[in-house]
Amino acid sequence: MKGARVLAWGRAVPDQVVTNHDLEKLFETSDEWIVQRTGIKERRIAKPEDTAVSLGAKAAQNALTKSGLKAEDIDLIICATATGDYLFPATSCLIQDKLGAINAASFDISAACTGFIYGLNTAYTYIASGQFKNVLVIAVDLMSRFTDWGDRRTAIIFGDGAGAAVLQACAPEENAFKSFYIKSRGDGDCTLYVPNVGNQYPVKAEDITAKPTMVYMDGQAVYQFAVKAVPDALEKALAKASMVAADIDYFIPHQANYRIIESAAKRFKVPVEKFICNIDRYGNTSAASIPIALDEALENGTIDPKQKHKLAFVGFGAGLTWGACVLEF
Ligand SMILES: CC(C)(COP(=O)(O)OP(=O)(O)OC[C@H]1O[C@@H](n2cnc3c(N)ncnc32)[C@H](O)[C@@H]1OP(=O)(O)O)[C@@H](O)C(=O)NCCC(=O)NCCS
Structure with a gap:
């Protein structure tokens, strides 16, 4: 391989x-x-x-x-x-x-x-x-x-x-990639979704104007899911890499809510400063949030490729889906 x-x-x-x-x-x-x-x-x-x-x-x-x-x-x-x-x-x-x-x-x-x-x-x-x-x-x-x-x-x-x-x-x-863990749970589809744009989109003209195609999110339900999904993914990916949270130099979490990030730091007993965070300036940019945060951290010198930092990415979202990756960069 x-x-x-x-x-x-x-x-x-x-x-x-x-x-x-x-x-x-x-x-x-x-x-x-x-x-x-x-x-x-x-x-x-x-x-x-x-x-x-x-x-x-x-x-x-x-x-x-x-x-x-x-x-x-x-x-x-x-x-x-x-x-x-x-x-x-x-x-x-x-x-x-x-x-x-x-x-x-x-x-x-x-x-x-x-x-x-x-x-x-x-x-x-x-x-x-x-x-x-x-x-x-x-x-x-x-x-x-x-x-x-x-x-x-x-x-x-x-x-x-x-x-x-x-x-x-x-x-x-x-090889830079130490482990991956990805998972999904399809019963969460009504928690976070965009209705009326797939093949179920109504063909009758009156429905097209009446039915919205905007994000529906049950914020509380997504929050409850996220505070379990983040530690689950990180634990599984760390175990696959034969590592523990203390081995990681920086965590780059999906930027959805600072409180979810704080709760993960608490759970793993690592300082929240080890979680790269730019949610204050960008909000939740969905799939893009992890690479944006990483690229910024490289630019401002927080992550230095010369030091071969050990990094952990972790994300969650609609599907429901969640996952993590441990790598060295
Ligand atoms: C969206 C989120 C911030 C809402 O916070 P919350 O504490 O759960 O708030 P709730 O929806 O329970 O609403 C609490 C109250 O605040 C009000 N409220 C909701 N949004 C508000 C806003 N933007 N400004 C002021 N008040 C607001 C509600 O109307 C409610 O008032 P009520 O009790 O009088 O009805 C939070 O649920 C969250 O972050 N969830 C996770 C979302 C997420 O991560 N999504 C991305 C997944 S990839």
């Missing part, structure tokens, strides 16, 4: 900042309530001209440039998204075209906010099997396009963004 390493990370977020004070103008809420319950102060919201393809391609190009590879060197593009430009073709195919990655195969992964971990696991498996050498993993979501901006229970949470990683085959002894 071959090993895999990450050559580079990248990210792209829209320029437009929407603060909690901006949301106070849309519905009854307050900056204080949102910060206290979620840790979010502001989020980036896509402009009309931004799409999952344009933002995803920007993050991918950013990672590709840093990797030193050319677009033609990429063998496979995996895009994790729940908010792609079309039902089909896949967002990854359209990004392939934008990059000029003419030698690649491309497909999308639908695992909502756990999508980046699912994508990374898939990329690693293709590389380990020897089928592909250079794999580009992209995670992009424009949750704002499916947010009801009159619903204070959901509109405060989400933001838009994209992240990417370029993986390359290497010798087994240089």
Whole structure:
């Protein structure tokens, strides 16, 4: 079996900042309530001209440039998204075209906010099997396009963004990935979902105008799920890697709610500072939150590749899905 390493990370977020004070103008809420319950102060919201393809391609190009590879060197593009430009073709195919990655195969992964971990696991498996050498993993979501901006229970949470990683085959002894754990539980579909856009979408004209296509989220139920899913995934991935929480230099959790992150730090008895957190500035960017947080941590020097930090990613989301990955970078 071959090993895999990450050559580079990248990210792209829209320029437009929407603060909690901006949301106070849309519905009854307050900056204080949102910060206290979620840790979010502001989020980036896509402009009309931004799409999952344009933002995803920007993050991918950013990672590709840093990797030193050319677009033609990429063998496979995996895009994790729940908010792609079309039902089909896949967002990854359209990004392939934008990059000029003419030698690649491309497909999308639908695992909502756990999508980046699912994508990374898939990329690693293709590389380990020897089928592909250079794999580009992209995670992009424009949750704002499916947010009801009159619903204070959901509109405060989400933001838009994209992240990417370029993986390359290497010798087994240089393998960066120590373990993966991914899981799903399909009975949670009504807890977090977007109704009326799949094949169940009504064909009668009156239904099309009457039925909303906005995110429905049972916040309390998702919260209860998340505080169990995060430790479950981390415990399983750490055990597979024959490691304990104290061995990890930095945890990069899905950025959904600061209280969920705090609860995980408490559970594993590690200082919360070991959990990389940028939720205050971006909110929940769904699949993109982990690679955005990682790329920022590299840029500001928190994570230094020279030190070969031991990292743990952990995510959860609609499906319900959850998962974790332990790696060295
Ligand atoms: C969404 C979330 C912040 C809501 O916080 P909460 O403490 O569960 O709040 P509740 O929905 O129970 O509502 C409590 C009260 O606050 C009110 N409220 C809800 N949103 C509000 C807002 N934005 N501003 C002010 N008040 C608000 C409710 O109306 C309710 O008032 P009531 O008791 O008079 O009816 C929280 O449930 C959460 O973060 N859940 C996890 C979501 C998540 O991680 N999603 C992503 C998954 S990938």
